[in-house]
Amino acid sequence: MTGPQATGDRVPIDAGTDPDTAAEVVRAWVAEHVPAAWRAAARRGGPAAVREVRSRAEYEAWYPVFAASGLVVPTWPVAYGGLDATPAVARRIEAELRPYNLGRLNPLGLNLAAPALFAHGTEEQRRRYLPPIVRNEEVWCQLFSEPGAGSDLASLACRAERDGDGWVLTGQKVWTTWAHIADFGVCLARTDPDVPKRKGITYFLVDMHAPGVTVRPLRHITGEVDFNEVFLDGVRVPDSCRVGGVGEGWKVAGATLSGERQMVAGSGSGGVDRIGGSSAGRLLELARRGRRLDPVTRHRLVALWSEERIREWTNMRVRAGLRAGRPPGPESSIGKVHQGELNQRIQLLATDLLGAGALAWEVPEGGGQGPEAYAAALPYEVKGMLRSRANTIEGGTTEVNKNVVGERVLGLPREPDPYRDVPWREVPRS
Ligand SMILES: Cc1cc2nc3c(=O)[nH]c(=O)nc-3n(C[C@H](O)[C@H](O)[C@H](O)COP(=O)(O)OP(=O)(O)OC[C@H]3O[C@@H](n4cnc5c(N)ncnc54)[C@H](O)[C@@H]3O)c2cc1C
Secondary structure, eight states, X not given: OOSOOOOOOOOSOOTTOOHHHHHHHHHHHHHHHSOHHHHXXXXXXXXXXXXXXXXXXXHHHHHHHHHHHTTTSTTSOGGGTSOOOOHHHHHHHHHHHGGGTOOOSOHHIIIIIHHHHHHHOOHHHHHHHHHHHHTTSSOEEXXXXXXXXXXXXXXXXXXXXXXXXXXXXXXXEOXXXXXXXXXXXXXXXXXXXTXXXXXXXXXXXXXXXXXXXXXXXXXOTTSOEEEEEEEEEEEEEEGGGEESSTTOHHHHHHHHHHHHHHHHHTSSSOGGGGGSSSHHHHHHHHHHHTTOOOHHHHHHHHHHHHHHHHHHHHHHHHHHHHHTTOOOOTHHHHHHHHHHHHHHHHHHHHHHHHXXXXXXXXXXXXXXXXXXXXXXHSOHHHHHHHHHGGGGTTTSOXXXXXXXXXXXXXXXXXXXXXXXXXXXXGSOOO
């Protein structure tokens, strides 16, 4: 693809469109707007083949066409970049687009910031922040975890103090994915240390380019930089960037955390996709290539394929609940626990199927030296396997999500927390 694209218009789909008509509209839109080389690849080999012919830069350059169509978030209101489409129409749109591998950019904006804005933001905030999220013009990150507050997030210490018509934030965040490329972050800060930990927290939208924000990259085991430490040193945040009431940030955070669990569980961003358009299909191809269709491998393949279907069905339940207007519940924790462990097993099988290719690889000539060169040359499957180790930690650890399932699904007694009702200031911290 060369040269800039005309962004085009919103597709003619709205709340009154039926699924068959919507499918026709999408097919016509694909024929007109999706580059011919991607369409040819999709016909040849589906989403995985599209990825092979398309660079990330090309996709980003083309993305405004997708965003302008409204097809990125079909069920969202038109004013925020969607089409107001019904859930049934959204499902048809998704099915029509699937072969072309048109992933949604800005997943943290779409899946973490947007749910909080929908559930607790003002109309002004939604109109200001949601459309640029859809267009991928403003990238978002999540400033929640701190060195002393991960699983026990409510014990966070970053503080926000009133200052005229705004707030001043001071503290440290850590593991902040994409802070180094983000324009905004959703941030939890303590506004009242004299009440129990969950009660004194407020939710803010922080401009990552504001004075006082320092981002220090951290490197993954794959050699890549994805997450960061973030230092907030007297960062001024206007009161118009507060979401929800003062001291009600824990409730607002719930919308972000559920969105995150769903995203990591695959209903938002598709973690399993990391080894190909369809993980079972990709594994099969690897097994055939290496002549590894022995009984043990077959058994592992079928077991993983079956589990992937279960994952899909769990995600469908979550999505159906959301469309029916129910907030994401403990199903997203079930999906998150299952997806994290399943993806690790899938990635491990992919690496096993590579055989010796997973043990050693060459950095191509001129590929440079050091972690960047190592990261760039890692076989796709090995990178996926290493990255998947984080799946049982990010978005809430497996152990913590099992606690949620135990309490809210099985009705087990609540996990004891001696500091639950103690003012945050009096809770011992290391
Ligand atoms: C790849 C990656 C990306 C991330 N991106 C972000 C981001 O963008 N923004 C952000 O804010 N955070 C991010 N995180 C941080 C993530 O949310 C935390 O790592 C996670 O919540 C766990 O917190 P912790 O690392 O402090 O571990 P800890 O909370 O210290 O946990 C240590 C161990 O103790 C176990 N444990 C803790 N409490 C309990 C309990 N009550 N019951 C049973 N077991 C328990 C845990 O399961 C874990 O095994 C990211 C993490 C990873 C790995």
